Amino acid sequence: MRLALAVAILAACSSGSKSPVAPPAAAVPASAAAEPRPAHTWSSQMTLAESGIVPGWLDRTADPCTDFYAFACGGFLNTATIPPDRSSWGTIPLVAKDAEDFLHKVLEDAARAPAGDPVAQKLGDYYAACMDEPAIERAGAAPIAPLLARIAKVTDGQTAAQAIAGLHAQRIFPMFRIEQQQDFGDATQVIAALDQGGLGLPDRDYYFESKGNMARSRAAYVAYLGRLFELLGQTAKAARAAAAEAMRVETAIAKLAQDKVTRRDPHAVYHRVDRAGLETTVAPSFPWGDYLKALGLPGVTAITVNAPAYYTGVAALLRTEPPAALRSYLTSVVLRTQADQLGKAWVDENFTMARVLRGTKELPPRWRRCVRQTDSDLGELLGQSYVQARFAGDARSRAIELVRAVLDAMRSELDHLPWMDDATRASARRKLEKMAYLVGFPDTWRRYDFAVSRTDYAGNVLAARRWELARQLAKIGKPVDRLDWEMTPPTVNAYYEPSLNELALPAGQLQPPFFGPTFHPAVNFGSTGGGTIGHEMTHGFDDEGSQFDADGNLRDWWSKATKDQFAEATACVVDQYARYEAVPNVKLNGKLTAGENIADNGGVKLAYQAYQTWKAQQHPAPPSQVEGFSDDQLYFLAYGQSWCEKTTPEALELAAHSNPHSPPRWRVNGVIVNQPAFGPAFKCAAGAPMAPANQCSVW
Numbered sequence: 046m047r048l049a050l051a052v053a054i055l056a057a058c059s060s061g062s063k064s065p066v067a068p069p070a071a072a073v074p075a076s077a078a079a080e081p082r083p084a085h086t087w088s089s090q091m092t093l094a095e096s097g098i099v100p101g102w103l104d105r106t107a108d109p110c111t112d113f114y115a116f117a118c119g120g121f122l123n124t125a126t127i128p129p130d131r132s133s134w135g136t137i138p139l140v141a142k143d144a145e146d147f148l149h150k151v152l153e154d155a156a157r158a159p160a161g162d163p164v165a166q167k168l169g170d171y172y173a174a175c176m177d178e179p180a181i182e183r184a185g186a187a188p189i190a191p192l193l194a195r196i197a198k199v200t201d202g203q204t205a206a207q208a209i210a211g212l213h214a215q216r217i218f219p220m221f222r223i224e225q226q227q228d229f230g231d232a233t234q235v236i237a238a239l240d241q242g243g244l245g246l247p248d249r250d251y252y253f254e255s256k257g258n259m260a261r262s263r264a265a266y267v268a269y270l271g272r273l274f275e276l277l278g279q280t281a282k283a284a285r286a287a288a289a290e291a292m293r294v295e296t297a298i299a300k301l302a303q304d305k306v307t308r309r310d311p312h313a314v315y316h317r318v319d320r321a322g323l324e325t326t327v328a329p330s331f332p333w334g335d336y337l338k339a340l341g342l343p344g345v346t347a348i349t350v351n352a353p354a355y356y357t358g359v360a361a362l363l364r365t366e367p368p369a370a371l372r373s374y375l376t377s378v379v380l381r382t383q384a385d386q387l388g389k390a391w392v393d394e395n396f397t398m399a400r401v402l403r404g405t406k407e408l409p410p411r412w413r414r415c416v417r418q419t420d421s422d423l424g425e426l427l428g429q430s431y432v433q434a435r436f437a438g439d440a441r442s443r444a445i446e447l448v449r450a451v452l453d454a455m456r457s458e459l460d461h462l463p464w465m466d467d468a469t470r471a472s473a474r475r476k477l478e479k480m481a482y483l484v485g486f487p488d489t490w491r492r493y494d495f496a497v498s499r500t501d502y503a504g505n506v507l508a509a510r511r512w513e514l515a516r517q518l519a520k521i522g523k524p525v526d527r528l529d530w531e532m533t534p535p536t537v538n539a540y541y542e543p544s545l546n547e548l549a550l551p552a553g554q555l556q557p558p559f560f561g562p563t564f565h566p567a568v569n570f571g572s573t574g575g576g577t578i579g580h581e582m583t584h585g586f587d588d589e590g591s592q593f594d595a596d597g598n599l600r601d602w603w604s605k606a607t608k609d610q611f612a613e614a615t616a617c618v619v620d621q622y623a624r625y626e627a628v629p630n631v632k633l634n635g636k637l638t639a640g641e642n643i644a645d646n647g648g649v650k651l652a653y654q655a656y657q658t659w660k661a662q663q664h665p666a667p668p669s670q671v672e673g674f675s676d677d678q679l680y681f682l683a684y685g686q687s688w689c690e691k692t693t694p695e696a697l698e699l700a701a702h703s704n705p706h707s708p709p710r711w712r713v714n715g716v717i718v719n720q721p722a723f724g725p726a727f728k729c730a731a732g733a734p735m736a737p738a739n740q741c742s743v744w
């Protein structure tokens with residue numbers, strides 16, 4: 046959703062930090078640099094289960110050379126059922142469930158704890174307020190009354206702009222969003238950034254197109270908005286009319302919005318217009334002075350927008366739409382974004398869209414939703430106990446050892462790449478040397494200095510949102526903080542942030558079966574080294590990341606000849622994945638998924654090289670065989686098993702329309718067919734489906 050797209054393993058991209066004084070200096074946080082090299086001992090009697098491979102997930106009747114995903118994950122896929130409160134089930138959801146179960150206990154204990162410990166107190170109060178369903182029911186729609194009162198005053202474009210400013214200050218974003226970002230043109234500066242927003246369906250295409258279940262989703266969405274208006278007390282007829290008006294305005298906004306493939310080009314989403322440009326050229330009729338003042342940014346002049354025409358269009362909508370339609374739209378945004386903080390009837394209505402879009406059958410239990418909300422709003426308080434329990438001992442030093450090994454492999458790759466000329470190679474090396482990595486958890490824990498009430502859940506969520514927005518906007522004009530995390534420690538995910546040239550690996554991702562301190566190293570290299578570290582590192586050099594230089598500036602550092610070769614290699618990957626189907630008759634978007642696919646392919650290839658080099662330095666060497674599997678086979682199996690996952694057809698289709706990541710099956714088989722080392726490892730006949738003669742190779 047933001048301009049500088051942090052690229053994660055999964056769908057999540059959160060907002061983050063940007064800018065100045067010095068561009069990326071120290072390549073590694075001090076704590077990581079000081080981490081000692083861990084010692085290794087191996088048991089020659091290691092079992093497959095001890096190695097980190099899950100034996101029951103394999104399907105030994107499948108031929109790995111024909112369908113490697115079936116071989117690595119068939120045992121799981123043939124027996125697992127998706128829990129009714131989820132849209133997918135597999136490796137990542139299992140690890141996430143384990144983290145949530147742990148945090149559940151922490152929060153239950155905190156909610157019962159006597160006063161005294163301020164961290165436990167805040168966590169306990171936040172969670173207890175969320176769990177207090179009777180109090181939430183009693184409050185009714187009162188928590189959103191002040192937000193709605195503001196909207197009720199809208200009588201023209203100017204009063205609508207005032208209402209928008211008030212909602213934005215609460216981190217509720219009708220029409221567009223405001224955030225901060227590192228200036229793509231000068232990575233030493235943090236500037237204000239406006240981005241498109243204010244849509245309730247997953248992507249702009251859902252408003253106009255009828256691919257797959259888009260038309261059905263659109264109809265369900267209007268009906269759902271209508272029911273929210275009814276819950277607010279409107280008659281069925283008035284509610285239907287209000288929903289139709291809101292949808293008409295939303296569709297007009299969607300028409301202005303950039304499509305998701307366009308948005309992968311950093312040049313297409315960066316337009317530094319500054320305040321004067323906004324006020325005189327882009328959207329003179331919008332009261333920018335009042336708006337920025339309401340956001341606490343009265344003096345800000347440095348501003349970028351995703352696309353100037355979008356704001357011109359939004360300002361025109363505010364002038365031309367009838368005030369009643371604007372009120373309906375703004376009200377609908379408040380209702381759908383706040384419903385989860387209200388009583389059961391509201392929450393159930395919000396869930397109807399999850400049913401349609403993802404095929405989820407049941408709402409997750411209250412406690413799980415409250416754990417997730419606490420992680421979202423107080424994540425670095427909640428994450429402290431998780432890190433102590435689940436990322437102790439030498440886990441961090443072992444993870445850092447993996448990062449270093451993959452970095453070394455990338456260095457060597459850069460030295461030998463035949464298609465890269467020397468000038469570009471020197472710039473690429475510089476970028477790699479400046480790439481920073483955050484591992485496990487932050488060096489300094491964030492302090493959440495806003496008040497939490499034990500009796501006002503909706504108020505707490507609004508307070509947390511206000512605080513987070515203020516924290517982000519306060520970065521504008523200040524030195525960049527490279528140690529600020531965009532994900533919380535228990536998150537089962539990782540990211541690379543191109544404008545910071547930095548990758549981050551939360552402790553939640555560095556867990557079994559992805560990673561275990563006593564696993565066979567081939568397994569740790571295969572899943573965490575390739576699937577996580579190598580993947581994120583490659584993002585620095587994918588079709589998008591390659592447009593940023595070592596310091597995070599959007600700058601072309603590629604020679605023409607090398608860039609042409611890179612484009613050709615990328616086109617091979619685009620074409621390859623565009624042939625795959627997510628569900629019958631819905632193919633993957635090769636352009637949308639190109640960056641992630643390049644990262645998947647490069648990551649697995651790099652980490653394989655990293656493992657070979659690392660292994661040669663170990664005395665004694667790790668076991669070369671485990672229950673008949675060679676260590677090379679363990680390497681690929683570990684990568685394959687990191688993506689064992691069953692997904693509802695609805696969620697697969699949603700992802701195909703909106704997610705830059707390929708579905709799990711293709712994240713495995715699409716990568717395996719491009720790995721030169723795979724065929725030899727599994728002794729596949731030349732030309733076997735998983736060992737084709739023609740392979741795509743970018744990194």
Ligand SMILES: [Zn+2]
Pocket residue numbers: 052053054055580581584641644
């Ligand atoms: Zn990624």
